Amino acid sequence: MVPVYRKTTSEKFGAWLGRSHSDGALLVLRLFVGFMMLLGHGGDKLLRFSEQVTHFPDPLGLGPGLSLVLVIFAEFFCSLAIVFGVLTRLATIPLIVTMLVAGFFVHGGDTWAQQEVAVIYLICYLVLFFAGSGRYSIDNKLFIERR
Numbered sequence: 001m002v003p004v005y006r007k008t009t010s011e012k013f014g015a016w017l018g019r020s021h022s023d024g025a026l027l028v029l030r031l032f033v034g035f036m037m038l039l040g041h042g043g044d045k046l047l048r049f050s051e052q053v054t055h056f057p058d059p060l061g062l063g064p065g066l067s068l069v070l071v072i073f074a075e076f077f078c079s080l081a082i083v084f085g086v087l088t089r090l091a092t093i094p095l096i097v098t099m100l101v102a103g104f105f106v107h108g109g110d111t112w113a114q115q116e117v118a119v120i121y122l123i124c125y126l127v128l129f130f131a132g133s134g135r136y137s138i139d140n141k142l143f144i145e146r147r
Contacts, residue, residue, distance in 0.1 A: 026134030027085075032085035033124040037095070042075030059105035074098040082128065085137020092129040096122060 045052060045068065056064040056071075074094035081091035103118030131137040 022131070023135035026128070026131055027136040030082050030085060030088070030128065030133060030137070031126060033121065033128075034079045037075050037121065038079035038083065042072060042077075042079055045072050057106050059101055059115050070094070071098055082133075083135035083137050088133035088137065088139055089117055092125045095125045096129065099125060 008098050049068065049072070053068055056068040058064045058067045060067065062070070075098065078094050081087055082095075099118045099122035103115050103122060107115045107118060125141040135144075
């Protein structure tokens, strides 16, 4: 009789770690960064639109009203798309532009602590732009499964 070799718990865990978990990581990143921006920034601007429309920062010279509308589009609606994984790469473009403007123009003269949040969001959106939304997304259902 030939003895049966069984993997130890540490060998099983090592094999599990060796697998690619990038789709799960992209889901976590999408949900985290999407909800943080949606609830912490975009939703507040949308709800307080009338209070902010006249004095919103206008670093590009578009006017405070149009600047606020564009930021709300990015921070609320594009974040919602990212949470669900709908047109994720396209949705990151307005957010990348918004974080570049916020980090380097609006807060350009401020301390690093005030620029840091915009730069962290910027890096997250760049990762999503290059990596895409991953397997656990509506993008995957719409575009990948058709091939």
